[in-house]
Amino acid sequence: MRVIIYIITKSEVGGAQTWVRDQTKLFQEDFRQVIITNSKGWLSENNFSDNIYYVKEIESKFSIIAFLKILKILVKEKADTVVSSSANAGLYARLCKAFYKHNSIYVSHGWSCIYNGGKLKKVFIKIEKILSYLTNTVLCVSEKDADNAVNVININLDKIKVVRNSVFPQKVRNIKDIGNLNILSVGRLAHPKRFDLLIDAVNEINGVTLTVVGDGPDRSKYQDTTNIKFLGEIKSFSNFHDYDLFSLISDSEGLPMSALEAASAGLPLLLSDVGGCCELIDENGFITLNNKDEIIQHIEEIKSNYTKFSDNALSIKDRFNLNIQKKAYYNLYFNTNQSKTVVIN
Incomplete structure (x- = not known):
């Protein structure tokens, strides 16, 4: 053999x-x-x-x-x-x-x-x-x-x-009208991830919540608030379908597996313009510079035009099988x- x-x-x-x-x-x-x-x-x-x-x-x-x-x-x-x-x-x-x-x-x-x-x-x-x-x-x-x-x-x-x-196909997000925009981010709380930028951006937007899945040496820097929750490390996390938008802000990446899993579940994406992240975006979200104001702008646009971004994300989810x-x-x-x-x- x-x-x-x-x-x-x-x-x-x-x-x-x-x-x-x-x-x-x-x-x-x-x-x-x-x-x-x-x-x-x-x-x-x-x-x-x-x-x-x-x-x-x-x-x-x-x-x-x-x-x-x-x-x-x-x-x-x-x-x-x-x-x-x-x-x-x-x-x-x-x-x-x-x-x-x-x-x-x-x-x-x-x-x-x-x-x-x-x-x-x-x-x-x-x-x-x-x-x-x-x-x-x-x-x-x-x-x-x-x-x-x-x-x-x-x-x-x-x-x-x-x-x-x-990635293997994920459970697909249930299509629904959104009130609040529920953002998910998955990753290790350590360099090169930039959870600080994403958190600062979310804190300045009304009607947006952020859930972070992951742990690491930077965890002590952050606290749960009314609109930001830290779930810690969840082994084999797969509940991407419970959220409206996936975001990964980072100083360096290859082609992030967590973003692929989110895309396979039909979620719109907001990713840093690093590594191969741009290869996952096709009218299903945005690539962003690691700049708080630009991140805010993209989140607000996705929230305002959510049906369009959601439909586009669902239409390309099978590319990542x-x-x-x-x-x-x-x-x-x-x-x-x-x-x-x-x-x-």
Whole structure:
């Protein structure tokens, strides 16, 4: 039986972890699937894999112990394909390529070397370029990620494939007339998310409420008010259909899974103009600069013309169905019917 191993640095709830979870569900009947991550957590409790290995040292920027443990697992499992998500996982997985022959795929969920590199940005970009030589395929989750891979990191175009992030169909929002506009935002309360901007905007608009699902180090900065509620972390949250608008304000993203889930439920979207977010907007909402006044303007326009935005959102919800992408992923994992062109839903 063919064997695929997913390597991801942390098991905590997040977009990349949701992507791995959904892959294991999509292919649970097709081949053996194994996960390597740091410790028990959200992903270890929410997946459809055949086995999970824990390598605590994978959290380190580089650990020879982590490298040897991961290499040993790849050999033991006789891995055909290794799919790595996140920078640390990508480093270890691709170094293993030099010692164990396999199909090496690195998934870019937004290039952290570009957006979060800080003063060492040029160094991290150079490292990513070097690691691409040990990679069969760089899988980009959006066209924006692919553009950055080629034009900023200078990765060979032949290695780039785009399969846009998608999700399993969500329960669809009940169509109804709205009085108050109920906004939902889902994400970790930490950099690069900008809940501060969204909260400040909502506080200046009448007839609007905001519900935040998520937890993190910035939680202590915020308090519940009459129009803003914090529900904390909800594992496998799926109640998108209970809200009128989904908003994600952030300084960097790939193609956010929470926004895809909201779009699949037929919600209008208000997203920051970062990463591939613009690829989710087609008259079903707005892309916004991270500016309070502009966010207010967009919320007010959606509220005033809600039927139009809701109808448009419902009309395109099926674009984000992961089941449609199954063949594209299978071909990628096992080098079947590959072409040099990108694959986009």
